Structures are given as C-alpha cells and as structure tokens.
Amino acid sequence: MSALIDVATRGTHSSAAVPLTARLRSAGVWIVAAVAILITVIATMLMTSDREADAPLHYDSAARDGTKAMVETLRDHGVEVTTTEDFATARNASGQPETTLLIPTNTDMLSQGDVDGFRSELATHDNRLALIDPGSTVQDFTDRITVDDSISPLATPEKISHPDCQVPAAQAAGTVETGDTEYAEARKGTEGLRTCYPFTGPGVTQIDGGEVTPGSAHGQLIVDDGGGGKGDVPVTVLGNPDWVTNAGIDEEGHASLVLSQLSQTDHLVVYYPTESAEFESAPSTLDYVPSWFIAGALWLVPCVFILLLILGRRFGPLAVERLPVIVPAVETVHGRAALAARSHDRTGALHTLRTGALLRIAKRLALGPEAGHHDIIVAIANTTGRDPAQVEAVFSSAVPRTDSDLSHTVHLLTLIESEVS
Amino acid sequence: MTTRLLLLALLGLVPVMLVPGWTSALIVAGVIVVAAVVDFFLVPPPRLVSLQRTPGPMVRLGAPTDATLTAVNDSRRRLRIAVRDAWPPSAGAKDTRSHFDLPAGEAAQVVTQLLPARRGALHGDKVTIRSRSVLGFIARQKSFDVPAIVRVLPPFISRRELPSKTQKLRELDGRSAVMIRGMGTEFDSLRDYVDGDDVRSIDWRASARAQDLVVKTWRPERDRRVVIVVDSSRLAARRCGDGTIFDAALESALLLTALASGAGDRVDVVVADARIRAIASSHRSKDPVHDLSVALTTVHPELYDADWEQIASTVLATSRQHALVVLVTALDEGSVSDEILPVLPTLLARHRVVLASVEDPGLGELAAKREGTDEIFTAAAAESELLTSKSLQTRLRGAGVQSVEASPEDLPGALADLYINLKATGRL
Numbered sequence: 001m002s003a004l005i006d007v008a009t010r011g012t013h014s015s016a017a018v019p020l021t022a023r024l025r026s027a028g029v030w031i032v033a034a035v036a037i038l039i040t041v042i043a044t045m046l047m048t049s050d051r052e053a054d055a056p057l058h059y060d061s062a063a064r065d066g067t068k069a070m071v072e073t074l075r076d077h078g079v080e081v082t083t084t085e086d087f088a089t090a091r092n093a094s095g096q097p098e099t100t101l102l103i104p105t106n107t108d109m110l111s112q113g114d115v116d117g118f119r120s121e122l123a124t125h126d127n128r129l130a131l132i133d134p135g136s137t138v139q140d141f142t143d144r145i146t147v148d149d150s151i152s153p154l155a156t157p158e159k160i161s162h163p164d165c166q167v168p169a170a171q172a173a174g175t176v177e178t179g180d181t182e183y184a185e186a187r188k189g190t191e192g193l194r195t196c197y198p199f200t201g202p203g204v205t206q207i208d209g210g211e212v213t214p215g216s217a218h219g220q221l222i223v224d225d226g227g228g229g230k231g232d233v234p235v236t237v238l239g240n241p242d243w244v245t246n247a248g249i250d251e252e253g254h255a256s257l258v259l260s261q262l263s264q265t266d267h268l269v270v271y272y273p274t275e276s277a278e279f280e281s282a283p284s285t286l287d288y289v290p291s292w293f294i295a296g297a298l299w300l301v302p303c304v305f306i307l308l309l310i311l312g313r314r315f316g317p318l319a320v321e322r323l324p325v326i327v328p329a330v331e332t333v334h335g336r337a338a339l340a341a342r343s344h345d346r347t348g349a350l351h352t353l354r355t356g357a358l359l360r361i362a363k364r365l366a367l368g369p370e371a372g373h374h375d376i377i378v379a380i381a382n383t384t385g386r387d388p389a390q391v392e393a394v395f396s397s398a399v400p401r402t403d404s405d406l407s408h409t410v411h412l413l414t415l416i417e418s419e420v421s
Numbered sequence: 422m423t424t425r426l427l428l429l430a431l432l433g434l435v436p437v438m439l440v441p442g443w444t445s446a447l448i449v450a451g452v453i454v455v456a457a458v459v460d461f462f463l464v465p466p467p468r469l470v471s472l473q474r475t476p477g478p479m480v481r482l483g484a485p486t487d488a489t490l491t492a493v494n495d496s497r498r499r500l501r502i503a504v505r506d507a508w509p510p511s512a513g514a515k516d517t518r519s520h521f522d523l524p525a526g527e528a529a530q531v532v533t534q535l536l537p538a539r540r541g542a543l544h545g546d547k548v549t550i551r552s553r554s555v556l557g558f559i560a561r562q563k564s565f566d567v568p569a570i571v572r573v574l575p576p577f578i579s580r581r582e583l584p585s586k587t588q589k590l591r592e593l594d595g596r597s598a599v600m601i602r603g604m605g606t607e608f609d610s611l612r613d614y615v616d617g618d619d620v621r622s623i624d625w626r627a628s629a630r631a632q633d634l635v636v637k638t639w640r641p642e643r644d645r646r647v648v649i650v651v652d653s654s655r656l657a658a659r660r661c662g663d664g665t666i667f668d669a670a671l672e673s674a675l676l677l678t679a680l681a682s683g684a685g686d687r688v689d690v691v692v693a694d695a696r697i698r699a700i701a702s703s704h705r706s707k708d709p710v711h712d713l714s715v716a717l718t719t720v721h722p723e724l725y726d727a728d729w730e731q732i733a734s735t736v737l738a739t740s741r742q743h744a745l746v747v748l749v750t751a752l753d754e755g756s757v758s759d760e761i762l763p764v765l766p767t768l769l770a771r772h773r774v775v776l777a778s779v780e781d782p783g784l785g786e787l788a789a790k791r792e793g794t795d796e797i798f799t800a801a802a803a804e805s806e807l808l809t810s811k812s813l814q815t816r817l818r819g820a821g822v823q824s825v826e827a828s829p830e831d832l833p834g835a836l837a838d839l840y841i842n843l844k845a846t847g848r849l
Contacts, residue, residue: 295441296434302450303430309422315518316549316564321509324541324721329659329666330783333806337799349801356788356804359811403794410797 057104057132057241059083059270064247067104070258071270073249079263083270087114090271095121099267102130104244106273107137115140119233126226128234130262133181133241142235144193145222148184150212157199160252165196167223169260173253176220179240184218186211192226195219197239221257236261346400353410354395357417364420384419391416426558429453460558467550467563469496470523474506474545477535479572479715485536486571488545492531494523501553503560506531507546511539512571537573540668542719545569574714575668579676579833583683586676586837590684593641593845609638643685645849646744647840648736648772649674651717654694656751658722659781661829666779667722669829670749673777674717675710676833677747677840682709684844689739692717693732695725700739727756733764737771744772745849747836752778752810752826757817765820773848776817776824777836778810 024031056065060083075081082093094101101122103110110118119141122129129141138145161178163170176197185193197220206214220239226232238258242248249255262268286294340349362376365383377395381388394413400406433449470492477487490506500523508514513536521529537543551562611627614634627635651657651674657667678688682703690713692699701716703709727750736746746768748761761776768774787803790796814824827835843849 291441292438295446296438299434299437299446299449303427303434306422306427306430310424310427313422313562315503315505315551315562316507316547319507319509319546321511322544324539324665325655325658325724326660326665327655327658327724329661329781330787330803333784333787333802334799336805337795337802340802341795341798349798352801352805352808353791353797356808359808406797407794410791410800414791 055272057245058272059104062246064245065241066246067244067270069246069249070244070262073255073259074263074268077259077263078266079268080266081268081270083272085272085274087271087273090269091117091121093267093269094118094127094271095124096267097125097127098265099125099269100128100130100262100265101269101271102132102262103134103271103273104132105241107131107134107140109273109275110137110140112140122233126234128236128265130236130238132238132244133179134237135181138183138235138237139186142224142233144186144190144224144232145183145235145237146186146211148182148212148216148218150184150206150208150214150216150218151182151199152203152205152207155199155204156201157204158201161197161200161220163196164198164200165194165219165221167194167196167221169257170196170221172260173257176252176254176257177240177242177248179220179242181239182218182220183222183237183239184212184216185222188213188216190217190224193217193222193224196221196223221261223261344403346403346406350400350406350409353413357413358395361417361420380416380420384416386416386419423553423557423560425556426453426457429456429558456556457558460554460556461561463554463556464559464561465496465498465500465552465554467502467552467561468565469494469498469500469552470502470550471495472548472550472565472567474548474567474569476545476569476571479574479718480537481574481714482537482540482576485534486573487532487534488569488571490531490533490548490567491528492521492523492550493528494525497525499524501555501557503551503553504531505549505551506533507549508533508535509543509546511537512543513538535571537571540573540575540718541721543571543573545571572715572718574711574718575671575675577672577675577710577714579672580679580710582676582834582837583679586680586834586841587683589841590641590680590844593841611635612638641684641844642847642849645681645686645844646740646742647677647681647686647688647747648740648744649677649688649690649747649749650732650736651690651692652694652727652748652750653692653698653720653722654727654750654756655722655724656727656753656756657694658724659751661779661781661783665722666751666781666829669779669832670777671717672829673749673833673836674747675713676837678703678713679710680837680840682706686849688713690716691732691735691739692720693735694723694727696728697731697735700735727760729756729760729764733768736768740772745840745843746772746774747777748774749777749836752776752813752824754809754813757813762816762820765822769821773843774822775836775839775843776822777832777839778824778826779832780810780826780828782828 054061054063057067059067059071062068071081071083084090084093090101093099101118118129131138131141134141136147138147157178159178160175162175163173165171178199182199183195185195195217198218208214212218222235222237222239224235226234238244238261243254244258249258358373358376361380362371365376365379367376367379373396377391378388380386380395381391384391394409394416398409400409430453433453436449437446473491473493475489475491477489480486488506488508490504492502492504494500500521502523503518503520506514506517506519508517515534515536517533519531523529535543545567547564548567549562549564551560553560611624612635614623614636618636622636624635624637651667651670653667657665657670659666661669674690678690681688688703688709690699690701691697698720699716701713706712750756750761765774784803784806788800788807791800810826814826817824823839825832825835825839
C-alpha cells in the first residue's frame with residue numbers, strides 16, 4: 001500500500017500498451033464484418049455476371065440458347081473475335097478493315113443514331129454486318145431487306161429447308177431447320193441480293209396485300225452485297241436463331257452455313273446490346289435540381305461522417321467501478337413462502353403465525369414464560385371480551401381446509417392481536 | 422478529428438458548390454486530407470506529459486474531498502492538451518475535464534472535486550490526455566494509469582448519539598456510593614457535602630479532619646477490556662436499507678469504541694470472516710475512533726463463512742485479562758448452533774460474551790402484510806424467521822450470552838446502552 005501511495009505522490013505514467021492478442025480480439029468484430037462484406041460483394045458480383053452471361057444468344061453463355069460454342073469455334077479457326085457489350089467499343093472495332101460486325105439479338109435496343117454510327121463505321125472499309133433474326137428492326141439497318149409478310153397465314157412450312165439458291169456456302173451446307181420468320185427484298189428485283197432457304201411445303205404461297213410484292217426474292221438467309229449507294233452496307237441476315245445456339249449449331253448444316261458466313265473476314269466483332277444509360281429516357285426529378293445543390297448535398301455526406309467520428313470518439317475508456325458483494329436479504333423468506341404455497345402447507349403457516357401472535361400477546365399481557373397457550377387464550381378472551389370458544393378456535397383448534405379458510409382465520413388472528421393492547 | 426476539421430470540411434462546401442463536379446470535389450477533399458495528415462504529424466504525442474496525482478484528505482462518507490492532478494510538460498514543445506481525470510462513478514467526481522496550454526517546462530494543476538458515495542479505498546481511474554497542434558484538425562489521445570487512492574471512512578452517523586451516551590456514563594461518575602455502589606465501582610475522591618447527598622456516604626473520619634462534612638464519591642471501574650468482533654462473512658453482505666448489514670455493524674463498533682475508550686476502557690476490534698481481515702486497538706491511540714475507521718475502511722464483506730474457531734483463538738490471544746467480548750454477527754440458526762455455540766465455552770471461561778445482531782427491517786414488514794393467500798404464506802415464512810432468531814436468543818441466554826437485536830439504525834444505541842448497563846452494574 002505504501003508503495004502505491006509512494007508511486008501516486010511521485011507520479012508515473014505506465015505504458016498503455018495493449019497486448020497484440022487483446023487488440024486482435026477487440027478488432028475481431030471489425031475483421032469479421034469486413035470479411036463478411038467482402039464475401040457478400042464478391043458473391044453479388046459473381047451472381048450478377050452469371051445472370052448476364054445466361055442471356056439468350058450471349059457470346060459468353062454456355063447454356064442451350066447461348067452462342068459460346070460458335071464464338072469459340074470461330075476463334076479456333078483463326079478468326080479474331082472481339083466480344084463486347086459496350087457500344088463505343090463495338091463501333092470502334094467495327095471500323096477496322098477486314099471486319100464483320102455481328103449483332104446477334106436485342107437490335108431493338110439500338111437507337112437510330114446508334115445504327116447510323118455503325119453504318120458509317122462499317123462503310124469506311126465496306127465491312128459486312130451480320131444480323132440474326134432481327135425481325136422488323138432489319139429496316140433500321142438497311143432499306144433493301146424487310147420481313148416477308150406475303151406468305152399466306154395458312155401456310156405450314158416443312159421442318160427442313162433446302163438452300164435453293166446460288167450462294168456457295170448455302171449449297172455446301174445443305175439443309176437447315178426452318179425458323180419462324182422469312183425475309184424478303186424490299187423492292188422486287190433488287191440488284192446484288194441473294195436469298196436462300198425459302199419456305200416450302202403445303203399452302204406456302206405468296207399473297208398480295210402486304211408490303212412485299214408477290215414474286216419478290218425471299219428466304220431465311222439473305223446475303224446482300226449492297227447496292228453501291230452511299231451508306232449502303234453489305235448485310236447478311238440469318239433468319240433462324242437456332243442455327244447459332246449451342247444446342248442447335250451441330251444440327252443439319254447449321255455449323256457449316258454460319259461459320260462460313262461469319263469467317264469471311266479476319267475479324268469478327270460480336271456486339272451484344274444491353275440496357276444502357278443512354279436509353280434512360282424519362283427525365284427524373286434529379287434532372288431539375290441544380291447541379292451546385294447536388295454537389296453541396298453530396299459534400300455534406302463526408303461532413304456528417306466527420307461529425308460522427310468526432311461525436312463518437314470517447315475521451316478515454318469507461319471508468320471502472322469495483323462493486324462490493326451484496327446479498328439480497330429476504331430472498332430465502334420468499335423462497336420458503338413459495339415452497340409452502342406450492343405444497344399448500346396451510347396448517348404449518350397458520351401454526352407459525354399463531355405462535356408468533358401468542359408470544360407477542362403473552363409479552364404484552366405480562367404473562368410469564370410458565371403460562372401455557374390455554375392460559376394465554378383465556379387471558380385474551382378476558383381482555384377483548386370476545387367469545388372464548390371463538391378465540392380458542394382462532395388461536396388453537398381451527399383447521400384451515402381451503403385458502404379462504406386460512407385467509408379468514410389469519411385476518412381474525414390479526415384483528416384480535418390488534419385488539420389486545 | 423476535431424471540430425476544426427469539421428469546420429474546414431464545411432468551408433469546403435463553398436468551392437464545391439461554386440464549381441460543381443467531381444474534379445473540384447476531389448481537389449478540395451485532397452486538400453483537406455493533406456491538411457489532416459500534415460496536422461497529425463504536427464501534434465505532439467500525449468506521452469510527453471508527465472502526470473502526477475495527489476489524493477486529497479481522507480474523509481468520512483458523505484463529506485467532500487478532492488484530488489489534485491498535476492501535468493508537467495517535460496518536453497521542449499508547447500503542448501495544447503485536454504485532460505480527463507477519470508474517477509469511478511461512486512467517487513462523485515464533478516468536472517473531470519480540463520484544458521491546458523503548456524509551454525515547455527511548465528506545469529499545471531487541476532483539482533477534481535469528489536463527493537464519494539461509497540465507503541472504502543477509492544482508486545483513481547485512468548487519466549486521458551488528448552493533444553492537438555496549432556492547427557488543431559487532428560487530436561491524438563492516450564490513457565495512462567496514474568495510481569491514487571482516496572480513503573473514504575465509514576460515515577459514523579451514530580456519533581450523534583455519543584454525547585447522550587457519554588452523558589449517561591458521566592452520571593455514573595462521581596455519584597455518591599449508595600446509588601451505584603457495588604462491584605465494579607471504585608473509590609474516586611472526597612468532596613464537600615451538598616444538600617441531597619445520601620448521608621450514608623459521608624466519610625466521618627475525613628469530616629472530622631476537615632471540620633466540615635465530606636462525602637466519598639465513586640466512579641465506575643476503569644481500564645476494563647472490550648473486544649469487539651465484527652463478522653464480515655457472507656451473512657454480513659445482506660442488503661439492508663441503503664447499505665449492507667456490515668455497515669450497521671461497523672456503526673455499532675465505532676460508537677462502542679468511542680464510548681468505551683472515552684470511559685477509559687481499552688477497546689480492541691477484530692474484523693474477521695474465514696480469515697482475520699483487520700485488527701485495531703485503542704491502546705496508545707490518541708484518537709481510537711479515527712484509527713479504527715481507517716483500519717476498517719478497506720474491509721468489505723466477502724462470500725465466505727466465518728471461521729469462529731480462529732476468531733475465538735484471536736480473541737483469547739488479544740486479551741488474557743477478563744474482557745467484554747461483543748460478537749457483532751447475524752442470528753443465523755446454522756452458523757450460531759454449528760459454529761458459535763461450540764466455541765462459546767472457551768470464550769465464556771475467561772470473558773463475558775455479548776452477541777449483537779442486525780434485525781432485518783424487511784422481515785417485520787413482510788410478517789405484518791397479510792392480505793392475500795400468497796402474502797399470508799410469506800408472512801408465515803417471515804414470522805418463522807423471527808421466531809427462529811428469538812429461540813436462538815433464548816438458547817444463547819441459556820448458555821450465558823446476552824444478545825441484542827435491533828434494526829440497523831437502532832443497533833449502535835442499543836449496544837451502547839447494554840455496555841452502560843453492564844458498566845453500571847459492575848459486570849464488566
């Protein structure tokens with residue numbers, strides 16, 4: 001103790017160093033939280049990228065409706081394939097010489113400006129554009145091809161289509177599976193446009209009334225070498241997506257047809273259009289807020305963070321209070337009472353209360369220790385003027401059978417005790 | 422991080438809002454971060470301060486005291502520090518925070534006012550230093566152990582009963598012999614006869630010599646021995662009012678010590694449970710009550726059973742002379758019949774033994790509440806406790822031990838009355 005006082009008067013500072021293990025233990029929560037957040041972020045990223053790669057006709061999708069097999073096969077055969085979901089990348093890449101641009105799907109997501117951008121890039125080196133079942137959007141890319149709406153609605157085309165044309169690749173590929181859509185030249189007798197795989201079968205006749213004049217060249221594969229006009233790009237339309245999917249590419253002559261069509265140039269750009277910010281059309285409320293206000297509001301975020309750090313920093317550890325040992329006093333009494341109540345020990349409880357009352361009354365009436373309980377009861381009856389039989393019953397003979405009996409007797413007992421004074 | 426850094430960040434709002442955009446925001450943020458980092462290296466480390474704590478005077482519980490904290494700047498740098506002089510909550514420290522601007526070599530003092538709320542040795546907690554530089558954007562802080570103990574003595578509330586009890590004792594003093602004569606009184610002096618004195622106490626021989634009536638006076642015997650044993654075992658740790666039973670026991674011991682040592686008796690106090698916790702004696706002590714208070718300050722009840730054999734041998738070793746042995750303990754059936762009664766004969770062979778115990782006021786209240794069935798059972802259990810302690814008192818009386826049982830507030834007075842009674846009847 002004297003050493004302590006000595007130290008206290010001289011004054012020291014001992015090191016506040018905390019052992020490494022203790023530090024790690026206290027930092028454990030933060031470490032675990034950081035790891036958990038990291039895992040969540042990684043898992044989320046993996047899941048989102050998985051979802052994107054699962055999209056139909058996606059170049060990275062190994063699912064049945066993906067086109068990874070086609071892209072990889074083309075790479076294996078020496079074609080330099082550039083795959084992208086980014087518009088700018090695709091546009092720049094499609095401006096290189098000896099390039100084909102393939103847009104497998106989602107052509108409806110491209111604005112007319114995007115399409116014009118592609119067309120001008122492609123036109124610089126007379127590059128070819130390949131589309132897979134573009135539907136009516138084909139007219140955004142070229143005005144020489146359109147969806148063939150002249151086929152009779154009652155037609156039931158055969159499941160297998162024959163080339164029936166002068167395109168060497170189609171002739172080499174042979175038969176293919178029939179799709180849902182057929183394309184045709186927009187004007188009858190367009191120069192430099194070859195069509196293959198027309199619908200055949202019972203009821204397949206061209207009727208009038210649509211955009212396409214009966215007798216126009218039509219088919220599921222259209223190879224358009226361009227009309228030589230300004231802005232005209234060579235276009236290849238592959239009318240059936242099943243020809244290029246992982247599931248369908250090894251059927252019939254699909255592989256031969258598709259690979260030969262797409263490997264005509266050294267470079268192939270596969271552009272997969274996705275929902276991009278450029279398509280955010282509806283102006284939100286944020287657009288009406290002045291930018292200086294947004295900048296100020298965002299700047300307040302780190303300010304609030306600093307404020308929280310200032311407020312949250314504790315000025316030293318909590319002071320420690322060494323508490324003395326304290327035992328609750330009447331705990332045992334409550335415990336015993338609960339035991340007696342549970343076992344319905346009314347006789348025992350009443351006996352105890354009677355004994356206590358008799359002892360107090362005897363003392364108050366100045367009766368000596370030699371007085372028996374009968375003497376005290378007689379004395380009580382004399383003092384209070386109550387019926388001796390009743391006093392006898394309350395203080396000695398009555399047996400409580402129910403809780404209300406007990407309660408009644410005890411109240412009388414207390415009453416009589418208070419009367420003796 | 423300080424308020425100044427926040428102000429700097431808020432100041433950054435102006436350029437950010439004037440020139441909205443990521444670039445300007447990054448530049449302003451960069452400037453702030455650089456300022457903070459530079460300031461961090463400018464801040465003098467808190468360990469440059471030497472600290473010293475000087476505990477204030479020891480006080481009785483309820484009285485204010487203080488502790489002085491001295492901060493010395495041993496370094497050659499100017500220190501701008503905020504100091505937190507931490508004390509446990511029961512110390513009742515007010516304004517524990519202060520700021521200093523210490524030039525090199527200077528020292529500063531801060532007095533922390535304390536109003537302790539608990540008896541015992543009050544240990545100072547850590548001292549935290551938060552240091553900042555001229556810029557004051559970043560503060561570095563560190564906590565240091567600076568040991569200091571302020572002693573808080575038992576309150577001794579019952580000392581207000583001391584004058585009346587001493588007065589009672591004085592009344593015994595100097596009385597004419599007849600009133601109190603008997604064993605335990607000794608001849609004090611001769612004085613002139615005044616009307617009202619008992620004629621039987623006139624010393625005729627002295628009156629003849631003095632040519633005037635002279636009476637003999639007597640006083641109670643002096644230099645008796647009193648040994649107070651305070652039980653600090655688990656039974657004393659029971660809650661009772663604001664404190665524990667042990668606090669009431671200490672009050673009784675203090676009042677009896679004050680009274681008996683004032684009457685010229687020698688008082689020894691033994692505080693014990695499974696081991697002897699403290700021993701104090703009024704022998705050769707100028708202020709026995711104070712010395713006893715100091716000795717008892719650090720003792721708190723522990724959850725052990727008392728070792729009465731050891732206590733008995735300690736009492737026997739303390740006083741070989743006939744003594745009044747006061748056992749301040751609980752009237753607990755188990756401990757009394759199994760532990761105390763077996764060692765009583767060895768104590769009674771040489772000493773007079775008195776047992777004082779604190780009555781739990783809660784028991785009486787519980788025994789009086791008899792409304793519902795549950796309350797009746799509780800009342801019966803409480804009544805049974807009361808009956809047990811009464812029967813124990815009877816057993817002890819049979820063994821020749823007088824016992825006092827009273828509520829915590831009344832026990833000191835009751836024990837003092839018992840002592841005065843014993844003194845008056847010469848049974849000490």
